[in-house]
Amino acid sequence: MLAGWFRAGTTPTAFYLFLATSATAPTADINTKSELTEIADTNGYTAGGISVARNSTDFDVLTEDDGNDRALVQLKDEVWTASGGNIPASGNGARYAILTDDNATAGSRDVLHYWDLTSDRVVSDTQTLTLQNCEIRINES
């Protein structure tokens, strides 16, 4: 954000939403994807996660809340369907959903936001994991 707004840097053309295990809990001090542990890929989950476009399709609800001096941005529902086996294929389940930028080097992607799925989630073969209305709060003050 600082690079894009105040340093005339390059803003990402898209974001990525990936799933991480509970091995490392994301905090405000986490900077890049490499500091977290992504779930195992295959069976319907692709390493790096789902691409999220910077448009009204993928960020489909914007709320301007004057009374609380904030804006709220919701992602469209994101869905993973397990096919050919469970998601994740091995190891621990998905505990966090993480939004990153689109750095070509996946491990260097900036962590922008995260959501706690409250427990390790494993999606059985043919079942789906839907993240509904993931919301980012941006405070003005």
Place this chain on the structure above:
Amino acid sequence: MDILKYFKKKEAPTTQDRQYFEYAPADIYPKTARKIIDVVRNHREVPNNLLLYLAEARRIVDYLELVNTPKNKCDENAIPLRARALELCRLWFTEELHASIGFAPMHLHITSDERYRL
């Protein structure tokens, strides 16, 4: 509640890539709180897109009327519950509004009203 019955659609100040809605908090919070209370207490069915919020609705149904109490008149111990009630009502209302336009992209503008500040 017919969600569209209460909305005031206004032209967006600039070209928008989404439908624009403007609501006053006094239109959103009391009516939505009443609706949620009715849903929970009378075990009414809700569409799948609202199931996400039903667990929280059940947990705080006894406190949803707190949305009608300004923060400075609220018992100190009840302030966190009031905040949860306001947030639940906002999310529920937003989801209903979004569903009413077929989940098309939208911009919801909630105007300022100190009585409903978190």
